[in-house]
Structure formats: structure tokens, C-alpha cells
Amino acid sequence: MLAASGTSGNNFGDAICDLTIFVGEVANVLPSKNLILRDKEIRKDMPNLTQPQERSTHLPRSRAFASFLRFVCSCQLLFVLALFAPRKCLADTTIRIPMKADHWLSDGNATFTADDNAPDGVLEISKGPVDVKDLIFDNGTIEFDMYMPDHGILGMRLRAQNRENAEALYFRPQKDCNASSDCMQYMPLEHGAFEWDLFPEYQTSAPIRTLSWNHFRVVVLGRTMLVYVDRSSQPTLRVDHMEGGALSGGLTFGGPAKYANLVITPGKPSSARAQVTPERRDGFLRHWQISMASVLPSIHDAKLDAPMGVQPPYASMPSDGKDWKTVTAETKGLVNFSHEVGSARDGSVISLAWAKATLDSDKPQWKTVQIGWVREIWVYVNGTLVFAGRNIDGLPAAKTADERISLMNGTFRLPLKRGKNEISIALDDNLPGNTQHYGWGMELKLTDTSGLSLHPKP
Numbered sequence: 001m002l003a004a005s006g007t008s009g010n011n012f013g014d015a016i017c018d019l020t021i022f023v024g025e026v027a028n029v030l031p032s033k034n035l036i037l038r039d040k041e042i043r044k045d046m047p048n049l050t051q052p053q054e055r056s057t058h059l060p061r062s063r064a065f066a067s068f069l070r071f072v073c074s075c076q077l078l079f080v081l082a083l084f085a086p087r088k089c090l091a092d093t094t095i096r097i098p099m100k101a102d103h104w105l106s107d108g109n110a111t112f113t114a115d116d117n118a119p120d121g122v123l124e125i126s127k128g129p130v131d132v133k134d135l136i137f138d139n140g141t142i143e144f145d146m147y148m149p150d151h152g153i154l155g156m157r158l159r160a161q162n163r164e165n166a167e168a169l170y171f172r173p174q175k176d177c178n179a180s181s182d183c184m185q186y187m188p189l190e191h192g193a194f195e196w197d198l199f200p201e202y203q204t205s206a207p208i209r210t211l212s213w214n215h216f217r218v219v220v221l222g223r224t225m226l227v228y229v230d231r232s233s234q235p236t237l238r239v240d241h242m243e244g245g246a247l248s249g250g251l252t253f254g255g256p257a258k259y260a261n262l263v264i265t266p267g268k269p270s271s272a273r274a275q276v277t278p279e280r281r282d283g284f285l286r287h288w289q290i291s292m293a294s295v296l297p298s299i300h301d302a303k304l305d306a307p308m309g310v311q312p313p314y315a316s317m318p319s320d321g322k323d324w325k326t327v328t329a330e331t332k333g334l335v336n337f338s339h340e341v342g343s344a345r346d347g348s349v350i351s352l353a354w355a356k357a358t359l360d361s362d363k364p365q366w367k368t369v370q371i372g373w374v375r376e377i378w379v380y381v382n383g384t385l386v387f388a389g390r391n392i393d394g395l396p397a398a399k400t401a402d403e404r405i406s407l408m409n410g411t412f413r414l415p416l417k418r419g420k421n422e423i424s425i426a427l428d429d430n431l432p433g434n435t436q437h438y439g440w441g442m443e444l445k446l447t448d449t450s451g452l453s454l455h456p457k458p
Contacts, residue, residue, distance in 0.1 A: 098120045109125055109126045122260045128254065140220060141218065142218040145216075145259065148173050148208055150173055152173065154254045155253075157169075164190070166244065167244040169186055170185055170187075184227065190338050190439075192436060194439065197404045200405070215229070225238075283449055285333075288355045289356050293342070309352065338437075353426075357454075359421045360419065362453075366416070373442035373443075380424040382417065386414065423444075
């Protein structure tokens with residue numbers, strides 16, 4: 001769907017849309033002369049059917065009037081619709097977005113120029129975001145040409161709710177994007193946190209040319225996104241499950257870059273036949289309770305030359321009550337703290353939150369656990385610390401997998417007693433030296449679940 005944002009000025013146009021749809025539906029059910037004649041001919045060809053009384057080939061006055069009314073209404077309403085109807089009446093129409101100032105919202109960071117190869121003009125963004133004006137996008141196809149610089153992090157945001165919440169498709173232009181695994185990436189932006197470090201599976205090399213024009217086609221259906229480069233028949237990037245919180249919102253482009261020939265086709269695109277159901281990975285702990293965030297004290301680490309969080313004792317975990325909520329892990333077993341509790345706006349503030357789950361064991365035993373996380377983590381089993389680690393971007397404390405979340409981040413042995421066992425995890429969002437926070441979260445997988453029962457609720 002493509003729609004103008006709701007404003008009081010569109011109320012009259014909305015009413016016209018509703019009236020047009022209503023009258024059109026009524027007119028469509030009125031019988032026409034063709035239907036009457038066709039009914040007579042069919043029955044003549046099929047003598048076994050009961051023959052009705054001979055019907056006149058001339059319409060009765062009431063039906064003639066209905067036919068005339070349908071014709072008049074169609075003409076008048078099409079004329080009025082063209083004058084007053086807002087964009088959302090054109091939901092099935094391909095729409096070209098002019099690269100002109102009155103179609104965009106900028107903060108002095110955009111210029112609009114003419115170009116012989118771009119009939120709608122060219123938008124040049126010096127830096128930061130620029131929004132398409134009065135537009136809501138949910139499903140469909142977004143096509144555009146982009147002059148790719150040779151530096152920066154830039155691209156588009158879709159289904160944007162505001163500057164802090166959107167789905168993001170972005171580029172890291174490099175000398176040889178075909179050989180760079182992080183040239184094109186997807187991430188959700190939630191509560192102002194760039195969650196690139198939580199979704200390493202959604203990045204790829206791409207046949208993108210820097211200091212040149214490139215064509216992109218972005219196909220969105222439900223939670224699926226396919227990105228095609230330079231009219232290729234195969235997607236360069238496939239996102240099977242976008243993790244953002246909204247299914248519709250605004251459209252934003254970022255610089256430094258130039259954009260032209262922006263065309264939007266709302267609706268379900270034929271190239272995406274069905275919503276992909278992500279595969280559930282066995283062995284993950286998926287049912288958790290998460291606490292509200294609190295500020296974690298820090299201490300300067302001389303070896304890392306950076307502030308590190310002070311280990312939170314088990315006794316400091318909040319007691320049961322309103323400070324906890326029940327959550328289910330996302331697609332790949334990820335418990336996304338960015339989504340559930342957010343982060344402080346000040347990048348120097350370290351936020352701490354707890355997660356807990358319950359395991360039932362049929363006997364005392366040890367189980368091997370793979371754990372992925374970003375930032376600083378402490379794992380307690382029945383109140384005893386069994387694992388701690390750091391995975392902090394830009395520091396020697398970073399783990400494998402490009403400083404992102406991965407089950408290769410760590411492995412440890414889980415000591416279980418017979419009966420119920422409480423797994424409690426303290427996680428912070430420490431990111432020294434940054435003005436804002438990235439994503440933070442964790443995933444925990446048991447390599448063997450025999451003899452265990454996972455409680456849906458801790």
C-alpha cells in the first residue's frame with residue numbers, strides 16, 4: 001500500500017475515495033442489457049433448462065435508468081477523484097517520486113537538479129537522512145538509481161516510524177564491492193540502536209560500482225526483502241525475516257549520495273511468491289523473562305584502556321514482579337535486548353539487564369552450551385557464576401565472527417542438578433568511546449537436550 005500521511009486536509013479526499021468504492025460496488029451489481037441478452041441466449045442453447053418468459057431485448061425503465069446512473073456516476077466520480085483524491089486511492093498504481101524540493105523533507109542537506117537522463121530530476125544528499133514527503137509504504141517494490149560514492153555508510157530506511165525505528169538497507173562502498181562481504185547489509189534500527197552486530201547473516205558482497213550510477217530494485221513482502229542490483233534476475237541480498245517492529249512506515253534516503261528515477265509500485269510483487277518461514281534451530285533456549293534496564297557501574301581497565309562494567313552479583317538481580325516481562329527469542333534464537341529494553345541515549349552510559357530461563361533435568365548432569373553475545377556477559381546457574389566474557393567492538397576484548405554475535409563467541413559446561421535449574425544471565429551494552437549504542441543481545445544453545453525439559457515460562 002502507498003498512502004499519503006493522514007492530515008485534516010485529506011478528509012474530503014478520503015470521503016470521496018470511500019464514496020467512489022461504494023458507488024462502484026453498487027453499480028457493478030446492477031444488471032446490464034448484455035447480461036439479460038446473454039441469459040436468454042444461454043437458455044436457448046440449453047433446452048433442458050426451464051425456459052423463462054420471453055424477455056424483451058429492451059431494458060425496462062428502471063434498469064435503463066440504473067445503467068444510465070452507472071455511466072454518469074463513473075464519469076463524474078473519476079473527474080472528482082482526479083481533482084481531490086489523495087494518494088492512498090491510487091494504491092495499485094506505479095508512482096514516480098519527483099526529485100523536487102516540495103516532495104521531500106530535508107534539513108538543508110539536499111539539493112535538487114535537472115538531468116537529461118533523469119526525467120524526474122536528481123536528488124543529492126550531502127549527509128544524513130532525507131524523507132519522502134507524505135508517504136507510507138508497507139509492501140511492494142522500490143526502484144531507484146544511485147550514484148555511489150567511494151566512502152561512507154549510506155542507503156535507505158523503509159517502514160520508518162521516526163529517526164530511531166526503521167528497517168535499514170545500507171551500503172559500505174569500497175574499491176571492490178564484489179570481493180567485500182560487507183558491501184551491502186540489512187539491519188533493524190530500534191530505539192536508536194544500529195543492530196548490525198546482531199544480524200551478521202544479512203550482509204553480502206555486491207556488483208556495485210563506486211563513483212558511478214547503479215540501479216537497485218527492492219522487493220518487500222511481509223517480513224521478506226529481496227534486493228536486486230543492476231537489473232539482475234537473481235537477488236544479491238535476501239532477508240528472510242526482517243526483525244523491525246513495524247510493517248508500514250515512511251521512506252528515507254541517506255547520503256553522501258545522489259538518487260534518481262525513484263519508482264514505487266505498491267502491493268504484493270509477483271517476484272516474491274510467499275512469505276518465508278524461518279527455520280527454527282533445535283537446542284536454543286527460546287522462552288525467557290527479561291528485566292528492565294538499570295545503570296551498571298564501571299571501572300577503568302588499564303589493559304584495555306577503557307571503562308568496563310563491574311560484575312553484577314547474583315543477589316542484585318531484580319526480584320520477581322512488574323520489573324520483568326516474558327519474551328520469546330527471535331528467529332535464530334536471539335534474545336534481542338535492544339528490542340526488548342532499549343539503551344540509554346548517552347553512549348557513555350552502560351545499561352544492564354537480566355534474563356532468566358528454567359531447565360528441568362531428570363538427573364544431575366553436565367551439558368555443553370554454545371553462547372553468542374555482544375558486549376559483556378555473566379552467566380549464573382542456580383546462583384553460581386559459571387561463565388563470563390566480553391565481546392566489545394573495537395577492543396581486544398572482541399571475539400571471533402567480526403566482533404558480532406555468533407555461537408562461536410563462547411562455549412562452557414552447564415552444571416545441572418536433578419529438578420528445576422535457573423539459568424540467569426546479566427548482559428550490558430558497554431561500548432566505550434561511542435556516542436550511541438549498537439545492538440546488544442545473546443543466544444544460548446544446548447548441544448544435547450536429552451534428559452531435559454524446557455519450561456515455556458521460567
